[in-house]
Amino acid sequence: MSTTTAAHHDDHGHESHGHPTGLMRWVKSTNHKDIGTMYLWFSFAMFMFAGALAMGIRAELFQPGLQFVQPDVFNQLTTLHGLIMIFGAIMPAFVGFANWQVPLMIGAPDMAFPRLNNMSFWLLIPAAILLLASFFVPGGAASGGWTMYPPLSVQGGMSVDMSIFALHILGVSSIVGSINIITTIFNMRAPGMTLMKMPMFVWTWLITAYLLIAAMPVLAGALTMLITDRHFGTTFFNAAGGGDPVLFQHVFWFFGHPEVYIMILPAFGILSTIIPTFARKPLFGYASMVYATAAIAVLSFVVWAHHMFTTGMPVAGQLFFMYSTMLISVPTGVKVFNWLATMWKGSMTFETPMLFSVAVVFLFTIGGLTGLVCAILPVDIQLQDTYYVVAHFHYVLFSGAAMSIMGGVYYWLPKWTGHMYDEKLGKWHFWTTTIAFNVTFFPMHFTGLAGMPRRIPDYSQQFAEFNMISSVGAFALGISQLLFLYVVIKCIRGGTKATNQVWEGAHGLEWTVASPAPFHTFETPPQVK
């Protein structure tokens, strides 16, 4: 029964006797690996669901006119697609990686607060149920956009309350999870692992966790004010009572912009792990990577109003936010060039994780560049709320965050399951995803520049061709993810036995334990030289 290599620690009682089985193993789990696995599966389920909503959006936009859904349903699809992808798919996926990898990478036996860790995960379930169930209440799901701007979010029906409540729960989960991660990283590193010897992925998560505990409460505050405006007669966001709807946008984006980096910094960490492995060179400029990540995090708190250039800010304010936004491209550029320098003259091979990483560096940079375009004040006034913005944030969130997650899954899957995944199918998944992604979102730059507004179910005849291309790409992108599911399940069920090191160029503590990683690892802390 016992699969642990550290079973000789008799004084640890039940901990050394393998793991419980059946359903209760998962419900009551305090094991970081099990919880990480649950996070990743939860995230994948949400990814497929929100992806299905996107299929609905693209089906409606396949042709001009209204074919499949009514405008109010269309708005529900876009709203819930955004909310679920951000809070249900991307964020939990990164927390899943943190759970699996942070203790393994720093040589800790588990997270600092295993029970809180269990709670963080199980809080996700009621939140997800609230979001999914909101489709079935009178009036349908929230339809005012994922940003929940008043007055629409104040006027909306019961589903808005459900969404707000879901976000509150998800916020608590993220905050508790982040405190757990920070505590683990600060207090439970193996002897000899100084902060500047930590793997880059751990660094990016440490900084992300700080962003989370600073930004999520601000969202909680904004949502609470929304609730009291809706039900208790306050007028924070109602001009009739002396409030201001624009205030919500300020508070929301004060959370929202750090949130953007919450969704991309761990992706940077994954890239900084994968690229050195397959370039067979250490990460170029490790220290500058750490400082760049910290700089991005600090700057993320002073750029929020670039989301609201058209709300009527004073010119001085607009200029400040324009320049501060552009400043972020400096540390981001440091990172991109460091990855390129890591690859430079390396002995590169292109297994699936590396393919994903190289694609992310390229595609994320496109998304970063269009972000810079959007930061230019006079241009942004033209582009605000057009498909150009949709193209921009899908290049950073899909080809930035989601594709790094996929790369990370392929990279660590052998360590998690003990089997090599099917390389050929993995490559198929990579190429179909990458091509379909570009077919979907690249034309949106053009429709956006031509003036097609986002969140509208119908459009002018002139946008018909590009929208049809986008829709075809989107369907292909959706189907490709079923292949991903198949590859992962196939790998769990069997395959070539993975070695402990798995990849020739992989370095770090997680590659010193057996594959699959035993239920308990590093009960005796390893010594880091």
Added chain:
Amino acid sequence: MIDGDKKTLLSKINKRLAWKLSIIVFAGLMFSFAVAPLYDVLCREFGINGRADSTATAFDTSQKVDKTRWVTVIFTGNTMPGLGWSFHPKQTSMRVHPGEITLTSYTAKNNAETSQLGVAVPSVTPELATLYFKKIECFCFKEQTLKAGENKEMPIMFYVKPDLPADVHTVTLNYAFYNGNAGLSQAALAEKAKSALN
């Protein structure tokens, strides 16, 4: 045994750090609530967002009327959903000298079948001019109640400060009339209308 001691020590250190981190969480929460009043004060002080005062300003007698300069003041008004009134400026624009006290008015008519309480929220465009547009008397200083079918003239007395930046030639004053009924019964409204008359 030593291992066990180490464990309790670690768990103690962990808990201490977790509590310290929750201070950041608490500060974030407090900050988000503090932003609401802070935003209000900043907007009014610096005239951000076109937020105009809803309070009377005493006329500064020391300032002179600048006869050499004309400023066009445009008046607009609209009612928000939930208030069944028609509301228009009597005169849509006028030319004034900075420093000159001017009187004009809006007319409002209640088209609904019940008494309604309205709250007018002023705003000034360009935002920069907000700080230089002063109201001595205005219907927006208090709530207005109109009985069903009632027609009312709503006066406003204002002046533009002479130190209005030279590149501002036109100032637009807008009123958005909101329904202020929120939870008031018809009887309470009638009472309010009565006290307003006295």
